[in-house]
Amino acid sequence: MATTTIFEKQEWDTLHKNGPFPLKRMYVTRLEGRASIPSSTDRYNDAAVEIQRIIKDCADQNEGFRAYGSRWSMSSIAHQKDNVHQNNLMNLDLNIFPQDLHALSSYNAGNLFFFECGNTIKEISQKLEEHGKSLKTTGASNGQTIAGCISTGVHGSALNVGSVQDYIVGLNIITGPSPADNVYLERHTKPGLTNAFAEKINAKVIRNDELFNAALVGLGSFGFIHGIVLEAEDLYLLKRYVRKINKNLAMKLSNTMDFKNSEFKIAGExxxxxxxxxxxxxxxxxxxxxxDSEYVVEAMYKKPYQLPYPDPFTTIEKSIYKDLIYLLISISEKFPNSIPWFIKRLEKSVLPNVNEETIGTLYETFWDAAYQGPAFAMSIGVDHSDSEKALNILTKMTKKDGPIPGIFAMRFVKQSEATLAFTKFPITCMIEIDGIIWSGSNKLISMEEYSTRMLEVLKNNNIPFTIHWGKISDWAFPDLATHMFGNKVEQWKALRGSLLSKKMQQVFSNKFLDTLKLSDIQEDSDPDLIASLL
Known part of the structure; x- marks a missing residue:
């Protein structure tokens, strides 16, 4: 049987040292070995029984329980003050065959893959490559677990793809301690797998678009996501260019996304x-x-996969434009270990000139995180047509109320169908501010004050916005969830309250949800909300 080790703790922290946060216990579950249980499906089901045992123990003690992956989020979304479960060792994958496809499925069985929750993006990419396949998009790196990615809405800058959750076909969620508390969710308008496949993992099938979309970016609160069915595609290459272009052109492209009629032209593209x-x-x-009269832009173009191609790592591993925090850290290393001194230098630093070109797979292009030390990251989503206006407002506020030890970037993401996805606009511009953790002083605005000011100036200027669930922000900002998502908040809570018992609503809540008023216990569940519609 799967075995769980319990570690008594006083505190827990994120990868980027954004805590620490109080904690009683951490659970780590190891799967039974192949020698004892040869079947991957049986090992998967055995692990589910163990997770349900842990959930029962936590519920019996009137304590909370929360799964986490790689601790990549900088907010406290993955934290629970009582009990947390580290998922990294739960990294099975199950085969999907043509006979597993639902009769009404429009998917190609060769593109569907079932992964257990603890698989990281890196592990999944390696496994897919063995089949000649690739993920459709990832975040800026590859260390996050797949369950963590979809629960928080991890995104890249894929204009026509969306975020990680947007290529998910099915979710296997453990919703409580009883054998019946194991569901397999899909969209009823786009079914994927047969009931027989769900029966193999001891799960009840619910095909319901609204429930699926609510659970997709479920913030870890719809239960324990045990398995994920995702749609991959054939391997492809990304031709990556990093250039400096005219600032006004960069802003025009951001506002319009009209590349075809723009002056932004790269030979061969x-x-x-x-x-x-x-x-x-x-x-x-x-x-x-x-x-600056020029901004640095990174553009990538999709190409058919073919061999040979030049090794991309010789350029990527040296590039300071791998991601925003690495760029900032690269600049900061040139200066003394003093935040005020660093900011003074940043005020006079022009982003380094660059003329990079690489070609590689998605997996090779978005490689291991170059920096994993203490850091902060804030990320605001706006409609791309508001991108220039929002950027100007935020940079003006930063210079007036700041300065802070951070720099900005903008990425652009196709709209998600997930109910509480922060990529909710037709094309969402994610305005990111990454930098070095700092403390406030009489000469320096605090990180907490700066987080609040960001939201205030956007609201005061009537710019609709969302916030990345995994980044730092003033999560206690008045009526924040409703301001961002309107009546979708009540819809999301009603669906959660209908899927989970009142006891399990408490077990799968945490302070992060409490702060956002998303954990209210729904006294009256509506079975029609979670009925299977196919």
Whole structure:
């Protein structure tokens, strides 16, 4: 049987040292070995029984329980003051065959894969490559677990793809301690697998678009996500260019996303009429303290997979434009270990010139995180048509109320169907501020004050916004969830309250949800809300 080790704790922290947070116990579950249980499906089901045993123990003690993956989130979303479960050792994958496809499924069985919750993006990418397949998109790196990615809405900058949750086909969620508390969710308008497949993992099938979309970005509160069915695609290459372009052009592209009629043209990246192609990925880097006439942009174009191609790592591993925090840390290393001194230098630093080109798979392009030390990251989502206005407001506030030891970037993501996805706009511009953790003083605004000011200035200027669930923010900002998502909040809570018993609603809550008023116990569940519609 799967075995669990319990560690008595006083505190727990994120990968980037954004805590510490109080904790009583940490659970780590190891799967039974193949020698004892040869079948991967049987090992998977055995692990489910063990997780349900832990849930029962926590519930019997009137304590909370929360799963976490790689501790990548900088907010406290993955924290629970009583009990947390580390998922990293739960990394099975189950085969899906053509006979496992639902009769009404429009999917290609060769593109569907079942992964246990603890598989990281890196592990999944390696397993998919063995089949000649790739993920459709990832975040900026590959260390997050798949369950953590979808629960918090991890995104890249894929203009026509969306976020990680947007290629998920099915969710296997453990909703309580009883054998019946094991469900397999899909959309009823786009079924994936047969009832027989769900029966193999001892799960009850519910095909219901609204329930699926609510649970998709479920913030860890719809139960224990045990398994995920995702849709991959054939391996492809990404041709990556990093260039400096005119600031006004960068802003026009951000506001319009009209690449075809723009002056942004890269040799070889045009259509048969010579018009610029829309890139797969587009990102803009901004130093808010300098009035640069040019911004650094990163554009990637999708190419058919073919061998050979040049080794991308020789360039990528040296690139300071791998991600925003690595760029900031690279700049900071040049200066003494003093936040005020660093900010003074940042105010005079122009982003380094660059003319990079690489080609590689998605897995190779978004490689291991270059920096995993203490850091902060804030990320605001706005409609791309508001991107320039929002950026100007935030940079103006940063210079007036700051300065802070951080710099900006913008990424652009296709709209998600998930109920509480922060990528809710037709094309969402994620305005990111990454940097070095700092403390406030009489000369320096605190990180907490700065987080609040960001939300205040956007609200005061009537710019609709969302916040990345896994990043730092003022999560206690008045009526924040409702301001961001309107009546979808009550819909989400009603669906959660209908799927989970009142006891399990308490077990799968935490302070993060309490702060956002998302954990209210729903006294009257509605079975019609969670009925299978196919």
């Amino acid at each position: 045009t259509d048969s009429q010579g018009n610029p192609l829309t890139p797969y990925h587009f990102k803009v880097f901004i130093n808010p303290y300098t009035d």
